[in-house]
Amino acid sequence: MAPYCSHQIASPAFARPLPPPDVEEELRRVVHVVESLDRGSAEMWLLRMLRHARIREIGLDWTFYCTLQRPGSNDEEARALGAKVIHSPVPLGRTLAFVHALRQELRCGKYHVLHCHHDLVSAVYLLAAMGLPIRRRIVHVHNADEVVPTASLFKQRLYREPMRKLCMTMADRVVANSNHTLDIFLAGRSRRRAVDIVHYMGIDASRFERARGDRLAFRRELGLGEEALILLFAGRMVPEKNPVYAVDVLSQMRRLHPAVIGVFVGSGGLDGDVRKRVTELRLDTAVRYLGWRDDVPEIMCCSDWFILPHPEHPVEGFGFAIIEAQLAGLRMLLSRGILDDPLLPTASFRRLALAAGPEQWAHAAMELLSNQVPSRAAALDALRESPMNMDRALKGLLGLHT
Incomplete structure (x- = not known):
């Protein structure tokens, strides 16, 4: 058995210690694009991290941009922890209108970091951010099933590789929750140092x-x-x-x-x-x-x-x-x-x-x-x-x- 491989998640950024809470510095405005703050594993993990940062007295400026219009069961908890929660006014299926609405929020929010949590679909969010002064664009891969949200098998095959290529070229970090998930997403490409990264999610014991x-x-x-x-x-x-x-x-x-x-x-x-x-x-x-x-x-x-x-x-x-x-x-x-x-x-x-x-x-x-x-x-x-x-x-x- 070969459990987690800590050497494969190291990078120069991870070597920097967290600043103590009394150090004055500009908080990075981070927007996490998620489906909904319900019981999804990625969303629950983000809430755990937000909660833990509050316990450790580490200030965060996070916004959750939810692609579903309906409220999530954990919206209020996220707000109580200091985050903003925004729901897209249009469904992802209306792609052009969705991209326009997200772009408006990205421009108005003046975010430093765009953190996308929808695997291949993150390509849509990166397109919405094209040309905006966002310092860091992250595609976070949580699953190995490479889902493209369409019922048409032909369209799934047609869109899968172009969406992967967009993610690889437009994101400056591709992050995955396991070695296997990262390798599946890279589809045979070699890992780029400090770009393609495995980040294991924190477990609250x-x-x-x-x-x-x-x-x-x-x-x-x-x-x-x-x-x-x-x-x-x-x-x-x-x-x-x-x-x-x-x-x-x-x-x-x-x-x-x-x-x-x-x-x-x-x-x-x-x-x-x-x-x-x-x-x-x-x-x-x-x-x-x-x-x-x-x-x-x-x-x-x-x-x-x-x-x-x-x-x-x-x-x-x-x-x-x-x-x-x-x-x-x-x-x-x-x-x-x-x-x-x-x-x-x-x-x-x-x-x-x-x-x-x-x-x-x-x-x-x-x-x-x-x-x-x-x-x-x-x-x-x-x-x-x-x-x-x-x-x-x-x-x-x-x-x-x-």
Whole structure:
């Protein structure tokens, strides 16, 4: 296993120490172009960084420019933390009108940094900024699926490479959340020193440090016996997370150990498919659906396994939930669509091919169960020494804006 590679994220900008909060200097006005301040992993990460900067008394002048017109569930928190939140007056699908509206905001806001968080689609935002006196233009790649937002496969193929070329030529930094994600985006090109950069996102461990992990109370809450063993799926119920496969694995696990219960935290377009499969396999009494919860660290600390059967092509860009599962002391069942970047040296996991089938996944789960319970303390220590440590990650993020 080759976990995070800290030498691959170093650059001269990252070597500069953060100024102490009492140093007077002009705050860099940064505009982050995001989809919406909801539960997206990139947006939640940015909010964590904003919150951590406030804790560390580091002043930031951030604006979130949201491409969706509707309010996000975290808009008010961002504003309470001192950020501005702006919603595009027109949808991204009306490209010319969208570009015009964004350009107007970029001109009026007099931003120093344009930080785009939409992978290939960031090309549209760079076009809006063409010719404006913006000091730093960043394309931040969070996924390896290279989505072009059109239903037409022909248009996806037609636009993908021109959009990539625009990003490569118009941005002065291309940043990715893992080595694999960066290499996919570069599409065979060599990395440019101090331009093409891996920046690991900061993981806030404080909620896991505080988590009580009252296994008995959690099982009572779910109407389970204290002997229940919990297989946890936590995340969006969408094809790229493959939750239906998790149901099939659960079915096989119960054949080996009838005390296994499936807990699904999250929601999404495959909610109905998951419930249908549960009914087909007669697992209704062995599954609990919790929807979105704010106490995921507590739930994780009360579970036994974490499962993420991500499709193998394209692979997961990065996995916040994988890091969190390790901090909770969970054994992990992962597909080959999960790479090494989010794995700490203390990880207890099995990585299997989806083609191996749910039965083999179930046997792997039982083998993990026979091993010693992973140490939460050891995982927390490993995180503190990693690039995903909050202080290091914040320093790296601010270094990108210099």
